[in-house]
Every structure is written in C-alpha cells, then in structure tokens.
Amino acid sequence: MSKLSINTTLNYSPNFDQNKREQKQIKFLILHYTGMKKEKEAINKLTNEKSKVSCHYFIKNNGEILKLVPDLYTAWHAGISSWQNFKFLNKNSIGIEISNPGHAGYYKKFSKKQINSTLRLILYLIKKY
Numbered sequence: 366m367s368k369l370s371i372n373t374t375l376n377y378s379p380n381f382d383q384n385k386r387e388q389k390q391i392k393f394l395i396l397h398y399t400g401m402k403k404e405k406e407a408i409n410k411l412t413n414e415k416s417k418v419s420c421h422y423f424i425k426n427n428g429e430i431l432k433l434v435p436d437l438y439t440a441w442h443a444g445i446s447s448w449q450n451f452k453f454l455n456k457n458s459i460g461i462e463i464s465n466p467g468h469a470g471y472y473k474k475f476s477k478k479q480i481n482s483t484l485r486l487i488l489y490l491i492k493k494y
Contacts, residue, residue, distance in 0.1 A: 371489045373422070373432040378412045380419035382439040386456065391436065391494045393451075393458035394487060395443055400467035407464060417441060420460035422486060428478025430486055436493075459490060 397420070399407035404426055410416045411423065411433055420442040423431040434440040442460030443453075451457055463479055466472065475483075 371430065371486055373430045376408065376412060376423070376431045376433055378419035378433040378440070379414045380411070380417055380441050381434045382441075382456075384439075385437050386439060388437065388494060390457055391459060393448070393454060394461060394490055395454065395458045396461045396463060396483070397442060398463050398465035398467050400465075400469065402466045404464045407462070411462065420462040422459070422461045424461065424463045424479050424482050424486070426464050426476055426479060428476065428482040430482050436490075459494075461486065 401407040401410070408423060408431070411419050419434050419440040421432065421434045421436060421440050423433055425431065436459060439455050440460050441455060442462070443455045443458060446452075446454040448454060461483065463475060463483060465475060
C-alpha cells in the first residue's frame with residue numbers, strides 16, 4: 366500500500382490534550398473559518414498558550430496548510446459540543462481552520478488555493494481515518 370502524504374508546514378500550538386488518542390477514535394472533520402480580520406492574528410491566537418484554543422490544520426489564504434496539532438492529540442477547537450451520541454467533539458474530531466474574516470469581518474470568498482488545499486486535506490484525512 367502506498368504511503369499517504371500531504372505537504373504541511375509545522376507551526377505547533379501548545380494547546381492540546383497531552384494524552385494520545387487512538388486512530389479509531391477519529392470520527393469527524395470539523396471545518397471552521399477563523400472569524401478574524403488578519404490571518405497572522407488568527408495563527409497567533411491558535412498558537413498562543415493563553416488563548417486555550419487550537420486546531421489540527423490551518424489553511425492560509427495562499428493555500429498553504431499549517432499543521433498546529435498532531436492528529437492523534439486532541440486539539441481545542443469545538444468547545445462544549447455534541448452531535449448524536451457524541452459529546453465534546455474535540456476528542457473524536459480533527460479541526461481545520463480556514464483563514465477568513467467571517468460574517469462580522471466582511472466575509473470574503475475563499476480563494477481557489479484555499480478550496481483546493483482544503484479538498485486535498487479532506488480527501489487525505491478521509492483515506493487515512
């Protein structure tokens with residue numbers, strides 16, 4: 366079987382649970398937009414220990430994919446959440462943040478590079494998990 370891979374740039378966040386989870390625990394992909402006007406500020410927030418938030422992957426405006434938390438660790442992106450019988454979705458999901466100011470920041474269309482990178486990442490993660 367061929368090894369799956371995707372190009373990412375490491376930019377680790379300290380905001381994740383220290384206990385490793387098993388691969389079979391990963392059931393969901395949760396996509397968010399950052400909701401912040403400046404991409405650099407969003408990255409800084411997700412990698413700042415004081416913010417207590419993070420994600421596994423961050424898709425920049427130029428399509429570059431940053432890896433902030435390794436997949437087998439629980440990132441802090443979904444807060445207090447539930448879906449069907451799952452509670453606290455952080456422990457069963459991979460969080461993907463897509464740089465975009467959001468509705469409060471004059472929402473803009475995602476770039477073609479962002480969309481392509483997001484699709485590649487999603488397909489990679491679906492195959493992997």
